[in-house]
Amino acid sequence: MDYQFRETEKKWQQYWAANKTFKVENKSDKPKFYVLDMFPYPSGAGLHVGHPLGYIASDIYSRYKRLKGFNVLHPMGYDSFGLPAEQYAIQTGQHPAITTETNINRYREQLDKMGFSFDWDREVRTSDPSYYKWTQWIFLKLFDAWYNNKSNRAESIDKLISEFEKNGNNDISAVHDEIENFTAAQWKNFDETEKSRILMAYRIAYLGEAYVNWCPALGTVLANDEVKDGLSERGGHPVERKLMKQWSMRITAYAERLLQGLENIDWSDSLKEAQRNWIGKSEGTTIRFSLQNSDDYIEVFTTRPDTLFGVSFVTLAPEHELVDKITTSSQRAEVQDYVTKTKNRSERERQAEVTRISGVFTGSYVIHPFTGNKIPVWIGDYVLAGYGTGAVMAVPAHDERDFRFATHLGLDRPQVIEPNITHDFGKGSWDAKEGKLINSGFLNDLDVKSAISCCITEIEKQNLGKGKTNYRLRDAVFGRQRYWGEPIPIYYKENIPVAIPENELPLVLPEVDKFLPTETGEPPLARAKNWKYKNLFPLETTTMPGWAGSSWYFLRYMDANNNTSFASKDALNYWQNVDLYIGGSEHATGHLLYVRFWTKALKDLGYINIDEPAQKLINQGMIQGTSCMVHREVATNKIISVGLKSNYNTTLIHIDVNLVDNTEVDIEGLKKWRDDFATAEFVTENGKLICETAVEKMSKRWYNVVTPDSICEKYGADCLRMYEMFLGPLEQSKPWNTNGIAGVSNFIRKLWKLYHNNGKFEVSNENRYKGRIKNAS
RNA sequence: ACCCGGGUGGUGGAACUGGUAGACACGCAGGACUUAAAAUCCUGUGGACCUUAUACGUCCGUGCGGGUUCGAUUCCCGCCCCGGGUACCA
Numbered sequence: 001m002d003y004q005f006r007e008t009e010k011k012w013q014q015y016w017a018a019n020k021t022f023k024v025e026n027k028s029d030k031p032k033f034y035v036l037d038m039f040p041y042p043s044g045a046g047l048h049v050g051h052p053l054g055y056i057a058s059d060i061y062s063r064y065k066r067l068k069g070f071n072v073l074h075p076m077g078y079d080s081f082g083l084p085a086e087q088y089a090i091q092t093g094q095h096p097a098i099t100t101e102t103n104i105n106r107y108r109e110q111l112d113k114m115g116f117s118f119d120w121d122r123e124v125r126t127s128d129p130s131y132y133k134w135t136q137w138i139f140l141k142l143f144d145a146w147y148n149n150k151s152n153r154a155e156s157i158d159k160l161i162s163e164f165e166k167n168g169n170n171d172i173s174a175v176h177d178e179i180e181n182f183t184a185a186q187w188k189n190f191d192e193t194e195k196s197r198i199l200m201a202y203r204i205a206y207l208g209e210a211y212v213n214w215c216p217a218l219g220t221v222l223a224n225d226e227v228k229d230g231l232s233e234r235g236g237h238p239v240e241r242k243l244m245k246q247w248s249m250r251i252t253a254y255a256e257r258l259l260q261g262l263e264n265i266d267w268s269d270s271l272k273e274a275q276r277n278w279i280g281k282s283e284g285t286t287i288r289f290s291l292q293n294s295d296d297y298i299e300v301f302t303t304r305p306d307t308l309f310g311v312s313f314v315t316l317a318p319e320h321e322l323v324d325k326i327t328t329s330s331q332r333a334e335v336q337d338y339v340t341k342t343k344n345r346s347e348r349e350r351q352a353e354v355t356r357i358s359g360v361f362t363g364s365y366v367i368h369p370f371t372g373n374k375i376p377v378w379i380g381d382y383v384l385a386g387y388g389t390g391a392v393m394a395v396p397a398h399d400e401r402d403f404r405f406a407t408h409l410g411l412d413r414p415q416v417i418e419p420n421i422t423h424d425f426g427k428g429s430w431d432a433k434e435g436k437l438i439n440s441g442f443l444n445d446l447d448v449k450s451a452i453s454c455c456i457t458e459i460e461k462q463n464l465g466k467g468k469t470n471y472r473l474r475d476a477v478f479g480r481q482r483y484w485g486e487p488i489p490i491y492y493k494e495n496i497p498v499a500i501p502e503n504e505l506p507l508v509l510p511e512v513d514k515f516l517p518t519e520t521g522e523p524p525l526a527r528a529k530n531w532k533y534k535n536l537f538p539l540e541t542t543t544m545p546g547w548a549g550s551s552w553y554f555l556r557y558m559d560a561n562n563n564t565s566f567a568s569k570d571a572l573n574y575w576q577n578v579d580l581y582i583g584g585s586e587h588a589t590g591h592l593l594y595v596r597f598w599t600k601a602l603k604d605l606g607y608i609n610i611d612e613p614a615q616k617l618i619n620q621g622m623i624q625g626t627s628c629m630v631h632r633e634v635a636t637n638k639i640i641s642v643g644l645k646s647n648y649n650t651t652l653i654h655i656d657v658n659l660v661d662n663t664e665v666d667i668e669g670l671k672k673w674r675d676d677f678a679t680a681e682f683v684t685e686n687g688k689l690i691c692e693t694a695v696e697k698m699s700k701r702w703y704n705v706v707t708p709d710s711i712c713e714k715y716g717a718d719c720l721r722m723y724e725m726f727l728g729p730l731e732q733s734k735p736w737n738t739n740g741i742a743g744v745s746n747f748i749r750k751l752w753k754l755y756h757n758n759g760k761f762e763v764s765n766e767n768r769y770k771g772r773i774k775n776a777s
Numbered sequence: 778a779c780c781c782g783g784g785u786g787g788u789g790g791a792a793c794u795g796g797u798a799g800a801c802a803c804g805c806a807g808g809a810c811u812u813a814a815a816a817u818c819c820u821g822u823g824g825a826c827c828u829u830a831u832a833c834g835u836c837c838g839u840g841c842g843g844g845u846u847c848g849a850u851u852c853c854c855g856c857c858c859c860g861g862g863u864a865c866c867a
Binding site for chain 2: 002038040041043079082083084212213220221222223224225226270271273274277278347348350351352386473474476477479480481482545546547550584585586587588589590591619621622624695697726727728729731732733734735737739740741742743744746747749750753
């Protein structure tokens with residue numbers, strides 16, 4: 001008799017569920033251990049075999065830790081707000097809540113089959129009002145907070161207001177948007193609108209302005225992904241870069257702490273490196289270039305003030321606010337033409353296509369602060385509005401992008417650094433921070449490093465600018481022009497944004513007739529009947545982004561059913577933070593930065609006492625699909641086995657990977673699978689049709705999706721779990737290939753047989769080898 | 778374009794700090810057992826050459842091209858290909 005995995009697995013899965021074997025308490029004499037998986041977005045396609053890889057690893061570790069005497073928190077839930085459900089709703093009219101519920105049920109069924117030891121009593125769903133109530137609550141806490149540079153933490157906005165009342169904002173050192181100075185007396189005289197505007201410049205969750213890809217025809221904002229050559233991918237409508245009011249999060253206030261915090265956590269070096277690069281700390285200085293015949297100036301940020309004497313032009317981003325102002329009448333037509341063309345290309349395209357250099361002269365000049373020379377001001381789309389000041393001082397001899405721009409447009413490339421090795425300045429720039437300064441006035445003969453500090457000192461002395469640390473990290477836009485997300489708990493009283501009192505949360509997502517923007521381009525929530533606070537004040541119509549709910553879910557698991565707080569103090573104190581976090585590396589700079597940010601902010605405000613969400617993190621690799629393709633003769637319906645393909649002129653057709661055993665195609669199955677194969681003629685080798693294989697992303701499109709259910713059905717959950725672990729190092733990406741699974745299945749059967757005789761469990765102390773092997777011990 | 782990974786037999790992969798490349802396993806082939814099959818056990822298994830066949834032996838081989846070294850999968854330089862990310866996919 002063989003191992004009957006179906007009965008055995010079913011029996012134990014039912015036992016675990018009935019006895020709540022994996023339910024965990026928030027109190028225990030045992031030491032705690034928190035093992036967390038990145039929770040899934042419940043998509044309509046269900047789980048494929050790639051998804052559970054991390055769950056299997058974490059489940060094994062959880063079980064191990066339990067056996068080692070730990071009280072293990074190992075929960076699971078769903079990141080259930082998101083675009084696909086909304087997109088589906090737009091197409092079918094089906095409410096996203098219904099699709100989401102269906103998908104979750106399917107996920108749960110699949111997860112249960114795999115025998116995970118989750119404590120399902122702690123399940124969370126980000127789209128559930130009992131959950132997003134607290135997401136909204138956290139939003140309000142961040143709305144009522146500002147970042148005090150003196151204490152280096154977020155503090156309550158009340159403290160800031162009382163400081164304004166006492167001393168105005170002169171003594172305040174905060175991370176904030178640009179704001180004029182005012183005294184206590186002035187503050188007291190400001191009206192509500194003015195006070196609101198000023199406070200908004202300080203709040204951590206704030207209504208600010210940000211550039212977005214606005215598509216008037218679709219009435220919505222698009223991701224860079226959805227924009228191609230200034231047109232929307234869907235429909236091909238024009239898209240414009242537009243400065244729009246947007247709820248945002250002042251994550252930049254935490255740039256330095258997010259950087260420093262990496263030192264104390266056990267995450268992979270590559271992941272830390274990715275976060276460091278994303279934060280992009282660079283030290284340099286601002287410099288103002290006065291415009292000729294004008295009081296205006298252009299401010300640039302540079303990390304290379306040593307090359308200041310090598311500036312041969314200044315380049316503005318097409319979106320720069322001065323573009324319109326400084327363009328001379330003779331250049332106006334050309335500039336306008338260029339600006340409309342380029343500023344609507346996505347940032348991605350602008351950076352990616354370095355071969356497509358373009359720029360246009362504004363007609364204006366700035367004055368070099370040290371030489372007094374006239375320097376032309378250009379517009380170029382390689383300069384991004386969102387980074388630094390949206391303007392660069394171009395030093396073509398010592399910056400590669402400036403070099404390309406200058407060469408293309410025939411501009412000067414004055415050399416100011418003499419490299420210590422020979423370098424052909426006709427062929428490229430010398431970017432290295434090495435060499436001796438020449439042609440640089442007071443900087444001559446200095447090495448690069450001393451020149452940098454010397455120049456900053458001089459710039460500050462002459463009040464031309466200020467030494468500054470710049471971060472590439474930008475504040476995170478927090479509003480989305482979408483339906484299926486958390487409503488932002490804000491209403492407008494005479495255009496002043498006001499927080500909804502926290503005891504009135506949750507602000508529940510309203511019903512709408514269609515999941516589309518209104519005719520006037522307002523987000524879908526504007527369609528809701530009477531979307532007003534107290535029937536009077538209009539409510540915010542944008543919703544929160546996908547990362548809102550996932551930025552704190554690890555805390556909710558600690559006390560998932562708490563109605564009076566996001567989690568009790570006791571639970572928070574007991575569980576602290578995640579000991580082992582497993583998830584995909586695609587979240588390296590999104591989710592994993594945001595969750596660290598919220599953790600630090602919540603700590604500052606006194607709600608938790610941990611500084612980092614996860615002590616150890618492992619990125620499981622992605623499991624790719626193995627696609628199968630058959631050869632079909634061009635213009636006929638002959639399917640050719642691989643070995644014979646050289647006799648024919650063929651194209652490759654993807655076929656369902658489930659119809660293939662190794663590389664042999666199940667012809668009868670193929671005929672049933674799609675009509676065009678039913679009538680096809682098959683040219684086989686020894687009666688077999690052999691196909692080609694290729695490694696591709698696992699996706700419906702390539703017919704290479706293998707579901708865990710089908711594997712569990714055929715081989716059992718233990719076999720699936722063991723096989724996935726056997727596939728190779730957890731961190732590495734690897735293609736799924738069902739071929740090897742028989743070996744694991746055999747192993748499990750052998751193991752079972754070792755302890756069973758005629759289907760009965762049998763273990764004895766007798767020496768199995770007694771009398772069979774000489775000198776057996 | 779930029780940032781982070783990866784590329785080793787038919788397959789998954791191993792090789793620790795520069796020291797016998799291919800551990801371990803899957804698959805495949807041959808054999809034993811069996812009426813037969815399954816299961817189990819044993820043997821072989823990077824490629825080419827030499828050889829009747831073995832043994833012995835020779836050459837090539839870790840994406841490509843160079844370099845450093847007595848010695849390179851490992852270190853350096855320059856490329857190619859694949860995956861992920863690039864801020865409104867999650």
